[in-house]
Amino acid sequence: MTTTDREHRSFAVERHTVNEIEVAVQRAGSGQPLLFLHGGSTAPGADFALRWAEHFEVVIPHHPGFGLSADDPGIRDMRDFVPHYLQLLDDLGISSADVVGHSLGGWIAALLAIHSPDRVRRLALASPAGLRVPDHPTLDILRLEPPVLATKLTRNPQLLFGSGEPSVDAIVAGYRESGSLARVLWERNYDHTLQRWLHRVAMPTLLVWGRDDEVTPVRQAEAWSARLPHSETLIVECCGHLLLNEQPDVADAITAFLLGDGPAGP
Template sequence: MVTFQREVHTVNGVNIVMYTAGEGPPLLFLHGAGTFHGFEFAAKWAENFRVLVPYHPGFGESDDDPAMLDMHDYVMHYVELLDMLGVGKVNLVGFSLGGYLAARFATEHSHRVIKLALIGPAGLRDTEHPAVDVLAVPPEQLPGLLVSNFEVIKRYLPEKPDLDFIAARYRETTTVARLLWERPWDRKLPRQLHRLKMPTLLLWGEDDKIIPSQQAKLWKTFIPGADIQIVKGAGHLVLDEKPEAVTAVERFLG
């Protein structure tokens, strides 16, 4: 059974919590805009990779850094973290908001990315298949939009949320708002995606209600060499809902 180890690193004065497991080529996973459902799916990857799962500043167990105002700040944060860890190149997996971050990281530092997997990534504006404005969705309605099968995440949601749970969700939402309130998509990203020459996977849950799976075609217009995989019977949290999605990422990276 894979056991993740908790590590604390200080990057530019900000304490960052990261969970690591496994041995082999490094796999850096960048999470999405919410962390309440955890990262249990990543244990499968630790069978063949050294899996690194950090909490972004302002999310989960990591401290916040109000000076980080845009996605480039987060890109540079991970450049600093990888340098501290002595990790030169990684297999990069980004989900949702983390997919947007992973895409930006890979366009700016392509020499450090072995392979790139973008899971239901945010970041592009698709007028025909627009993403949901998660900042405008009432908190009680959001969980139902994340999955195709609500039972998958029900166990992560307390029947009566305590103050700690509520405060954690508010803190993460505030961080997301700081990043996306004025610019929910990246106007410059389309002109930069051609730099992604490494093998790239675009993976989506077919029933994604947050970022429609039809957006995969838009991403592929800017990354012609990317592979697209659509997983049936899954929503936005495709890695949580379908083990075959986790296996697909592992097979692609392996």
């Protein structure tokens, strides 16, 4: 496979056991490791990440309780993901990685960077959840019926459900993932840890946001950048919460940032 035949590239799926929980890890490419932490649903997929495989060794674990990974009844709190991912990085022999996180995955990535800044080389947060911004609160997604939620998540709901009526398999898989989400954010969809400790995230950080995000409103970007020591913000026009799926070129902007030498910026 050459670095230019983007169309033919695909992920290999590996199984790893992290603290007795079997998790699936999609991998592609080679180079500096890039850890991508997905959002609260695996339904939209991560085809955009194949673009990163041209430059990086892309590692996409499915969170416990999501996608092809097993459930972990021990996870009760967002902070439980931190030791989980530190263990996975150890098991994969990755001492430090560029980390990209979307939505819920952005929240996990930020917690990881707060806890172990030495394991995160550069950080890209795509419409991250988790910060409490009272004037521009995160949508209470667990309150909404899935078809309504889909219209809030993206300008193109087909990304989530395809066309037509969803199959029983798709409904069950979606319900399972919403249950896994509820485990960690039924009580509240933010974490006071972030606003108190984001100043520890000292590595170059890119914030990417869709202008029309109805889940984590774009105005939240200001609250993140005010707390991050070295960040810059890229706003993507005509774009909702699922920005990497809606506009895969966003992945290229993240690549440029991660490859850059400067403090931040594509």
